[in-house]
Amino acid sequence: MATVTVDTAPIERLKETWEGKGGLWGWLTTVDHKKIGKLYLATSVVFLLIGGVEAGIMRAQLAWSNLRILSPGVYDQLFSLHGMTMIFWYASPILSGFSNYIWPLLIGSRDMAYPRANALSYWLFLMSGVFLYTSPFLGQAPNAGWFAYVPFTLKPFNPGLNMDFYALGLLFLTVSATVGSIVFIGTIMKMRATGMTLTRLPIFMYGTMTASFANLFALPALTTALVFLYFERTFHMPFYAVGGGGRPLLWQHLFWMFAHPWVYIIVLPAMGIVSEVIPVFSRRPLVGYPIVAMSTVATGIIGFGVWLHHMFATGLPNLSLAFFSGASTLIVIPSGIAVFSWIATMWTGRPVFKTAMLFAAGFVALFVLGGVSGVVTAMVAYDWQVTDSYFVVAHLHYVLIGINVFGVMTGFYYWFPKMTGRLLNETLGKLNFWVMFIGVNVAFFPMHITGILGMERRIYTYPAGLGWSVPNLITTIGAYIFAAGFFLFLVNVWYSLRAGEVAGPNPWDAGTLEWSVPSPAPAYNFAVLPTVRSGYPLWEGRLLRRGRPPAAAPSPALARTPDAVGARAPDMAPDGSLVFRGPLLLDGKETFATSPLDAEPMSVLRMPEDSLLPLLLSLFMLAFFYGAVFKLWWLVAAGAGAMLLTIVAWTWPRSMEGGSVA
Amino acid sequence: MSTTAAHAAVLPIGNRFRRSPGWWAMVWIIATEAALFAYLLFSYYYLASQFRGPWPPDGFESFTLSAPMTAILFASSGVMWWAERGIKKGNQMQLRIGLLITFLMGLAFAILEGIEWSQKSFTPASHAYGALFFTVTGFHLTHVTVGLTMNLVVQIWAWMGTFTEERHLAVTNAALYWHFVDTVWAFVFFSFYIAPRIG
Numbered sequence: 051m052a053t054v055t056v057d058t059a060p061i062e063r064l065k066e067t068w069e070g071k072g073g074l075w076g077w078l079t080t081v082d083h084k085k086i087g088k089l090y091l092a093t094s095v096v097f098l099l100i101g102g103v104e105a106g107i108m109r110a111q112l113a114w115s116n117l118r119i120l121s122p123g124v125y126d127q128l129f130s131l132h133g134m135t136m137i138f139w140y141a142s143p144i145l146s147g148f149s150n151y152i153w154p155l156l157i158g159s160r161d162m163a164y165p166r167a168n169a170l171s172y173w174l175f176l177m178s179g180v181f182l183y184t185s186p187f188l189g190q191a192p193n194a195g196w197f198a199y200v201p202f203t204l205k206p207f208n209p210g211l212n213m214d215f216y217a218l219g220l221l222f223l224t225v226s227a228t229v230g231s232i233v234f235i236g237t238i239m240k241m242r243a244t245g246m247t248l249t250r251l252p253i254f255m256y257g258t259m260t261a262s263f264a265n266l267f268a269l270p271a272l273t274t275a276l277v278f279l280y281f282e283r284t285f286h287m288p289f290y291a292v293g294g295g296g297r298p299l300l301w302q303h304l305f306w307m308f309a310h311p312w313v314y315i316i317v318l319p320a321m322g323i324v325s326e327v328i329p330v331f332s333r334r335p336l337v338g339y340p341i342v343a344m345s346t347v348a349t350g351i352i353g354f355g356v357w358l359h360h361m362f363a364t365g366l367p368n369l370s371l372a373f374f375s376g377a378s379t380l381i382v383i384p385s386g387i388a389v390f391s392w393i394a395t396m397w398t399g400r401p402v403f404k405t406a407m408l409f410a411a412g413f414v415a416l417f418v419l420g421g422v423s424g425v426v427t428a429m430v431a432y433d434w435q436v437t438d439s440y441f442v443v444a445h446l447h448y449v450l451i452g453i454n455v456f457g458v459m460t461g462f463y464y465w466f467p468k469m470t471g472r473l474l475n476e477t478l479g480k481l482n483f484w485v486m487f488i489g490v491n492v493a494f495f496p497m498h499i500t501g502i503l504g505m506e507r508r509i510y511t512y513p514a515g516l517g518w519s520v521p522n523l524i525t526t527i528g529a530y531i532f533a534a535g536f537f538l539f540l541v542n543v544w545y546s547l548r549a550g551e552v553a554g555p556n557p558w559d560a561g562t563l564e565w566s567v568p569s570p571a572p573a574y575n576f577a578v579l580p581t582v583r584s585g586y587p588l589w590e591g592r593l594l595r596r597g598r599p600p601a602a603a604p605s606p607a608l609a610r611t612p613d614a615v616g617a618r619a620p621d622m623a624p625d626g627s628l629v630f631r632g633p634l635l636l637d638g639k640e641t642f643a644t645s646p647l648d649a650e651p652m653s654v655l656r657m658p659e660d661s662l663l664p665l666l667l668s669l670f671m672l673a674f675f676y677g678a679v680f681k682l683w684w685l686v687a688a689g690a691g692a693m694l695l696t697i698v699a700w701t702w703p704r705s706m707e708g709g710s711v712a
Numbered sequence: 713m714s715t716t717a718a719h720a721a722v723l724p725i726g727n728r729f730r731r732s733p734g735w736w737a738m739v740w741i742i743a744t745e746a747a748l749f750a751y752l753l754f755s756y757y758y759l760a761s762q763f764r765g766p767w768p769p770d771g772f773e774s775f776t777l778s779a780p781m782t783a784i785l786f787a788s789s790g791v792m793w794w795a796e797r798g799i800k801k802g803n804q805m806q807l808r809i810g811l812l813i814t815f816l817m818g819l820a821f822a823i824l825e826g827i828e829w830s831q832k833s834f835t836p837a838s839h840a841y842g843a844l845f846f847t848v849t850g851f852h853l854t855h856v857t858v859g860l861t862m863n864l865v866v867q868i869w870a871w872m873g874t875f876t877e878e879r880h881l882a883v884t885n886a887a888l889y890w891h892f893v894d895t896v897w898a899f900v901f902f903s904f905y906i907a908p909r910i911g
Contacts, residue, residue, distance in 0.1 A: 270744060286837040294839045646731075652732075
């Protein structure tokens with residue numbers, strides 16, 4: 051451990067400045083990225099459990115032929131809620147949770163850009179979930195699957211409030227995702243430590259940044275589709291109905307223009323997590339860092355040009371099928387680069403198989419399996435055979451569990467000590483991994499076969515004698531094994547929070563900045579703002595000894611900031627990063643804003659104090675959406691007016707040293 | 713303490729410049745809003761290409777109101793630019809007057825659009841064209857309203873004397889948003905009023 055000789059007075063002052071209020075009020079008003087991150091993580095896990103229970107009930111219904119545990123109508127609502135919950139209210143928000151907690155620590159900042167907007171994105175996420183889950187209590191949950199094809203979702207065929215909850219619930223969530231994305235992009239552009247150029251940026255940052263940009267340009271397609279759906283259902287405006295000149299395929303185009311990029315939005319940050327973890331447990335830097343960074347961005351971009359592969363069976367012209375089949379196959383290249391980079395990192399390193407590394411390795415294995423079933427469905431001829439069958443269900447679960455859930459588990463085992471100060475138990479952890487890994491394969495591998503045998507997705511039961519019963523029973527058993535595995539994780543969290551081994555600042559001997567601060571991270575994150583000269587600041591000394599010099603050049607900004615507290619870390623290069631020396635910035639909640647490319651300090655930011663406004667704004671938006679779903683137009687108007695006033699109060703100029711900031 | 717004093721001497725405090733975090737937030741809001749209009753207009757052209765019969769079904773849109781509306785809106789962008797230039801030079805009056813004129817011009821656009829709407833022979837439920845016309849121009853009008861609200865709030869601050877030569881990010885952002893609203897109108901106007909005549 052570094053022997054840090056510190057004058058404690060500045061630390062006390064930082065604590066005073068940055069620590070928000072405790073208790074419930076503190077949580078409701080917090081703008082601290084670490085608290086917001088924890089709220090995001092906890093809420094997403096709750097949604098994961100809800101979605102899991104829904105899946106468990108469905109698997110009971112499908113365990114054998116001709117079962118009648120559920121009525122068809124209830125089954126429809128269950129699979130729709132399951133899909134929406136997992137894809138929208140778990141998979142993306144949980145990654146936002148990690149990004150929120152970890153990013154400022156990873157990039158040497160004291161907070162995210164726009165802390166209040168950051169809190170807003172969480173409260174909007176929570177409220178949109180509350181909105182969606184009002185519907186099952188009315189018996190009118192969405193009932194047309196997560197992609198809700200028209201015309202079945204139009205009023206004449208689906209007269210209840212079910213699909214209004216779908217349209218407005220998702221619309222609500224897109225607001226949260228948009229706000230969150232702008233916060234992430236602002237943070238990555240302006241909040242990085244001095245010297246953290248784009249070539250020193252951790253891959254996790256690239257993952258979430260690509261996902262955030264994709265959100266900005268993909269979510270509006272969903273917004274358009276949902277607004278049309280709601281308008282058509284409510285005001286009879288013919289966007290989709292053929293009678294008035296609408297076209298049902300418009301929905302599919304808009305939906306998949308959004309939803310295919312969304313697939314990468316919910317996996318790229320998880321791929322980033324794994325790209326952080328594999329080098330640490332292979333005891334070497336990531337192999338091929340620049341091309342992994344580039345393929346991350348490339349995946350995000352190509353993801354916008356493949357949406358038609360979800361529509362191969364809709365009778366589109368052959369030429370467009372050929373083009374989109376080719377484009378979809380192209381995704382193999384950046385994905386392959388990432389996979390080979392992870393394998394090469396393990397191969398040329400000295401792998402240490404802690405639980406986090408096991409989950410990362412499992413992630414790679416499942417990614418390959420899910421990837422292969424994805425490549426074959428990019429082939430038009432094969433897709434026609436398996437479209438809307440359980441083969442597709444198997445593929446998407448391999449992908450989403452493999453490269454989302456396993457990435458998330460990797461992140462939990464890796465960063466839990468940073469968040470709580472204690473390590474998750476390794477014995478329970480290994481058991482946790484193996485039960486989940488066996489469970490996911492037992493559950494979803496047979497689904498490929500049920501699909502090839504012709505079982506369509508979304509049927510609530512099936513007759514005997516088709517050969518579907520046995521594979522379905524195996525799937526059900528596997529699903530419960532998987533659930534038991536996740537339960538072990540919850541047990542581990544519960545146990546380790548109380549009795550886990552105390553972690554210390556850097557239990558994994560990792561190389562990135564978040565491990566230079568105490569665990570759990572203090573409210574102000576960094577006592578002194580670090581200056582970075584390589585991608586692994588804490589590994590520089592030993593990398594130098596191994597003949598891999600980190601790029602080291604004295605920074606002009608550093609010359610301007612001679613003041614320091616603390617000492618150099620023991621394992622740092624002489625001209626390398628400065629992690630325990632640097633500017634204090636303690637005249638208020640201060641941190642640097644740096645330039646987007648070179649990360650040179652441009653100004654000192656004064657971050658806002660805790661505020662109730664984000665929560666209030668979210669509550670008003672909840673009222674607005676309840677008004678819209680129940681057609682209470684006065685409530686819509688009142689909600690909108692209250693939101694407007696809140697925003698005015700929010701943006702009201704704060705007075706600052708040397709004038710007011712507007 | 714001396715350390716922080718040294719910083720304050722070197723680096724400015726807060727969201728002071730263009731390319732500060734607050735400015736970038738507005739840029740990305742505009743980017744995602746621009747994407748929204750791109751998808752709306754994609755839907756318009758898609759349904760137009762699939763429509764059986766003449767497009768628009770009730771004949772071409774008239775320029776009687778729409779041409780002056782467009783002229784007013786584009787001109788208002790110039791006034792907004794003039795207002796922002798005022799505060800850059802520290803001229804409070806130029807800022808206040810400029811914002812006020814921009815506001816009135818935007819309001820005139822909204823009122824004319826309301827008259828234009830009331831004169832339509834079709835409703836949103838008549839056909840796909842009607843649905844698109846009212847939705848897309850309605851989305852644009854909503855953005856005009858948001859821009860006007862921003863203008864109003866910034867104007868209140870301007871009359872309070874909040875802004876200085878150096879600190880006026882809210883003015884810059886409101887102006888940026890207003891230019892965006894005007895630019896989008898160019899695409900909307902072309903799509904509904906001109907494209908069917910030349911298509």
